[in-house]
Ligand SMILES: Nc1ncnc2c1ncn2[C@@H]1O[C@H](COP(=O)(O)OP(=O)(O)O)[C@@H](O)[C@H]1O
Ligand SMILES: Cc1ncc(C[n+]2csc(CCOP(=O)(O)OP(=O)(O)O)c2C)c(N)n1
Ligand SMILES: [Mg+2]
Ligand SMILES: [Mg+2]
């Protein structure tokens with residue numbers, strides 16, 4: 001495999017976004033805009049976010065872009081572009097890299113996104129670092145700091161399936177549930193839903209990459225509120241409940257990589273949010289409430305009992321904290 005030949009193979013032959021001024025092939029990419037622009041970046045590393053036993057190259061590409069699109073969704077924006085920096089180890093073939101790009105394009109196509117550039121270097125482990133860009137109506141970014149007392153807490157889809165799928169892939173062959181494996185490999189970032197909510201006056205959004213225990217704490221801190229979660233209301237799929245009954249709730253709270261949206265909405269705008277979800281046949285579950293607070297935190301309720309929900313979940317560089 002040779003760098004320039006590979007780039008030629010990976011470059012798109014046309015662009016879906018009409019704002020492209022200069023695509024791949026010069027020193028940098030150029031586009032024209034009069035709207036607010038969102039930038040996000042997320043990286044996937046072999047043996048940290050995936051391994052050759054858990055994901056084929058196609059799924060690696062798809063999910064690396066999905067993680068980025070999920071952050072665009074969490075800002076309420078409409079996905080438009082992505083660039084890809086690639087570190088390629090010796091054991092990855094050119095065909096595998098092309099497959100990885102096919103995986104990205106499968107998701108990119110859904111949102112009309114264009115690949116606009118990147119970088120290719122050789123190294124020891126596969127690293128896919130993506131930067132994605134989206135459009136927003138002026139002033140309509142959906143911040144973690146936007147939750148207010150009286151709001152309702154909601155989440156899209158179901159929680160914990162991705163962690164269940166990972167368990168299947170690492171420890172059970174053949175897997176009990178193809179559904180869980182699929183949810184791990186091919187998550188569905190909720191960017192269409194989020195951008196259709198641009199009409200709402202106020203909306204708080206965060207995407208679920210580390211698990212809602214972590215994401216709800218980010219909302220509590222950024223907004224200066226207490227977030228209440230009702231354990232009995234957590235949306236958990238039939239598959240996860242039946243294959244991993246003892247783990248389902250724990251993984252719904254801190255399994256991570258669901259790439260669903262966790263958010264808060266006012267009582268007044270709740271109906272519009274539900275109508276949008278129904279129209280898309282997408283599940284939205286109200287799982288709690290927001291109250292005012294001097295000490296931001298998350299409480300998890302189970303019947304009469306309430307306890308603090310700590311931001312457990314996947315944290316990188318954790319082993320270095322004590323040094
Ligand atoms: N190495 C870094 N350099 C600069 N900014 C960073 C770095 N890592 C994370 N950030 C920023 O910190 C914020 C939180 O990042 P992260 O927790 O990864 O978000 P998410 O979970 O939504 O992907 C983002 O604004 C991100 O751009
Ligand atoms: C082989 C393998 N081991 C472990 C995991 C689990 N895992 C890896 S990273 C991660 C959390 C999300 O990744 P991060 O880079 O923190 O995403 P961000 O919050 O920045 O979007 C999880 C749950 C996995 N997906 N694959
Ligand atoms: Mg990140
Ligand atoms: Mg995020």
Ligand SMILES: [Mg+2]
Pocket residue numbers: 042067068071209
């Ligand atoms: Mg992210």
